[in-house]
Amino acid sequence: MSFVKLISDDFVKNCLEWKTLVPVIEKSLVDISIKNKSTIQPARLFMDIPDKQGLFLAMPSYSENDHALACKLVTSFPQNKSIGIPSVLANILLFDPITGKIKAIVEANRITAWRTAAASAVATKCMHKGSKDILAILGAGTQAESHALALKEMFDFKEVRIWNRTRERAKILASKLPFECTLFESNEECVKDADVICTATYAKEPILQDTWVKEGAHINAIGAGQNHHSELSEALYRKSYLVVDHMESAEKELAGLTQMGIDIKGEIGNYLNSSKTVPEDVTCTIFHNLGIAIEDLVTANFIYNKFTKGQK
Numbered sequence: 001m002s003f004v005k006l007i008s009d010d011f012v013k014n015c016l017e018w019k020t021l022v023p024v025i026e027k028s029l030v031d032i033s034i035k036n037k038s039t040i041q042p043a044r045l046f047m048d049i050p051d052k053q054g055l056f057l058a059m060p061s062y063s064e065n066d067h068a069l070a071c072k073l074v075t076s077f078p079q080n081k082s083i084g085i086p087s088v089l090a091n092i093l094l095f096d097p098i099t100g101k102i103k104a105i106v107e108a109n110r111i112t113a114w115r116t117a118a119a120s121a122v123a124t125k126c127m128h129k130g131s132k133d134i135l136a137i138l139g140a141g142t143q144a145e146s147h148a149l150a151l152k153e154m155f156d157f158k159e160v161r162i163w164n165r166t167r168e169r170a171k172i173l174a175s176k177l178p179f180e181c182t183l184f185e186s187n188e189e190c191v192k193d194a195d196v197i198c199t200a201t202y203a204k205e206p207i208l209q210d211t212w213v214k215e216g217a218h219i220n221a222i223g224a225g226q227n228h229h230s231e232l233s234e235a236l237y238r239k240s241y242l243v244v245d246h247m248e249s250a251e252k253e254l255a256g257l258t259q260m261g262i263d264i265k266g267e268i269g270n271y272l273n274s275s276k277t278v279p280e281d282v283t284c285t286i287f288h289n290l291g292i293a294i295e296d297l298v299t300a301n302f303i304y305n306k307f308t309k310g311q312k
């Protein structure tokens with residue numbers, strides 16, 4: 001196996017620049033929305049490990065344009081935090097698309113944090129045309145951190161607010177961020193008058209109610225536990241315009257929502273390339289950021305190219 005290159009999170013950290021990643025992710029979201037055979041991504045395998053409250057996900061994808069074949073293997077064990085290990089642990093296997101031979105294993109904890117935040121930032125830019133003064137983050141883990149950093153940098157919010165179930169962890173996050181944040185005891189108070197809200201928790205019951213959200217607000221829903229749509233209340237979905245990253249995945253992972261009669265309006269790639277537009281009179285917008293394999297492929301490929309260039 002000596003031919004397999006091992007690329008660590010530390011290498012990723014040193015060469016992954018937020019500003020470079022945004023257009024790469026944006027393009028991948030458009031590519032996957034154009035249904036042709038040059039970009040392939042089935043709905044991922046989503047396996048519950050019930051007694052551990054864990055998840056195991058296998059996320060294959062192929063891109064002819066990027067000349068890349070990949071599969072991310074990712075686990076999500078929320079209890080890990082109590083023993084000092086990240087809840088979400090990921091590796092991306094890159095294969096030669098001609099022979100199928102494995103060429104690299106890219107540690108993808110940082111990639112997962114950043115590509116998810118990049119997708120939310122791109123969706124926010126595209127779906128939310130209103131003011132961007134107040135950003136509210138519900139949660140204080142890895143995704144909360146990458147979303148706070150990415151959205152603040154992209155939109156320069158005047159105020160960044162954080163609420164977390166465990167206040168101590170919200171304080172730790174605030175101390176790590178390179179800008180001032182306001183901490184809230186109550187999630188309701190935190191989201192009051194917010195222009196953009198990100199939910200990034202394992203909450204099994206709604207942590208965001210329709211009556212708390214101001215008209216015209218945009219929500220990025222990131223949390224994915226056993227049930228992908230438990231962070232937002234049913235009433236909030238009913239009054240909002242809902243867009244996802246990948247319809248085929250959403251049909252599976254958001255089946256609970258569609259069974260309730262909640263309509264998914266389209267894939268974000270359709271809006272990014274202007275084949276669809278968000279109507280002006282919508283009450284709120286939601287981007288359900290499920291996280292998709294093609295984002296991982298393009299990011300890992302980008303890192304791999306930097307890695308191999310450095311070795312020449």
Ligand SMILES: NC(=O)C1=CN([C@@H]2O[C@H](COP(=O)(O)OP(=O)(O)OC[C@H]3O[C@@H](n4cnc5c(N)ncnc54)[C@H](OP(=O)(O)O)[C@@H]3O)[C@@H](O)[C@H]2O)C=CC1
Pocket residue numbers: 076078081086087088112116138139140141142143144164165166169200201202203204207221222223224225289290291292
């Ligand atoms: N869409 C995507 O592409 C991705 C989604 N995710 C999902 O994002 C979410 C966060 O992941 P990550 O940041 O890596 O995880 P972390 O473990 O780093 O953070 C988890 C956060 O969830 C909070 N939380 C846990 N249980 C509850 C609960 N019952 N009610 C309210 N808050 C709760 C934690 O609060 P406390 O500090 O109190 O424990 C903490 O703020 C997960 O659902 C994960 O599956 C992750 C990666 C990619």
Ligand SMILES: O=C([O-])C1=[NH+]CCC1
Pocket residue numbers: 057074076088090112224290291292
């Ligand atoms: O896309 C992703 O990597 C994940 N989504 C939910 C947990 C991890």
